[in-house]
Amino acid sequence: MTEPTSVTEVRKLREQFHPFCKDSLGWNFETPVGSLHWKIYELALKYKPKKYGEIGSGIGVSASCVAYPSPETHLYLYDSPGHGYGGFGGSDEYLIHHMTKFAKGRCTLNLGDSQTQTAKDMIISNGPYDMFNIDGDHSYIGAKSDYDTVKKCLAEKSILIIDDITHIAHKEDLTRLFNEALEEIKSIHKNVRSEVIEEGTGVGIIYINID
Numbered sequence: 604m605t606e607p608t609s610v611t612e613v614r615k616l617r618e619q620f621h622p623f624c625k626d627s628l629g630w631n632f633e634t635p636v637g638s639l640h641w642k643i644y645e646l647a648l649k650y651k652p653k654k655y656g657e658i659g660s661g662i663g664v665s666a667s668c669v670a671y672p673s674p675e676t677h678l679y680l681y682d683s684p685g686h687g688y689g690g691f692g693g694s695d696e697y698l699i700h701h702m703t704k705f706a707k708g709r710c711t712l713n714l715g716d717s718q719t720q721t722a723k724d725m726i727i728s729n730g731p732y733d734m735f736n737i738d739g740d741h742s743y744i745g746a747k748s749d750y751d752t753v754k755k756c757l758a759e760k761s762i763l764i765i766d767d768i769t770h771i772a773h774k775e776d777l778t779r780l781f782n783e784a785l786e787e788i789k790s791i792h793k794n795v796r797s798e799v800i801e802e803g804t805g806v807g808i809i810y811i812n813i814d
């Protein structure tokens with residue numbers, strides 16, 4: 604499998620993505636679509652991960668962008684509502700609303716701080732994940748702790764996503780983490796490539812053993 608590089612292919616995917624945002628998520632065309640959301644939709648559509656994990660599932664927008672184009676995926680979502688960066692009051696209610704709509708019967712939601720030993724053990728025991736998105740604590744130390752957990756439970760062929768790596772408030776911390784993660788993963792696996800989407804608040808993607 605190769606990345607969708609042709610302009611026509613990307614345009615076709617975006618044509619599918621926009622009606623999903625408008626009709627299903629209730630956004631209009633003026634709503635800025637985050638680079639994470641657009642990219643994650645594309646990846647889910649293309650690779651159809653069996654298990655998708657996400658730390659920082661918030662109100663479930665990125666999770667919906669995986670669940671909708673990939674109806675067989677089971678989603679393992681971890682969030683500590685109101686915790687640190689990007690915490691939304693009542694995010695669990697919105698999250699449950701979105702997941703009931705898009706991932707009924709195939710979503711496991713765990714609420715709690717991802718940096719506790721209990722949460723770490725749970726994240727690891729639910730793996731291995733074919734795709735994982737780190738979008739929780741956006742500090743270097745917090746996101747590094749999440750990465751250190753997630754790296755232990757990625758499938759042999761998997762995709763690791765770190766969100767917001769060009770975000771003005773987190774660029775330094777998360778770009779550092781992304782580069783360190785990439786180097787470490789490259790030192791373990793032969794077939795590793797990466798992609799950075801600079802637009803919006805940026806997304807870093809590491810493809811492990813994915814041709």
Ligand SMILES: C[S@@+](CC[C@H](N)C(=O)[O-])C[C@H]1O[C@@H](n2cnc3c(N)ncnc32)[C@H](O)[C@@H]1O
Pocket residue numbers: 658659660661662663664665666681682683684685686687688689690691694715716717718738739740741745
């Ligand atoms: C930027 S938002 C995620 C947005 C989400 N991906 C979406 O599309 O709706 C970050 C989320 O990470 C959560 N978070 C922050 N620190 C966390 C931690 N230590 N453990 C678990 N979740 C955390 C926040 O509660 C917030 O919901």
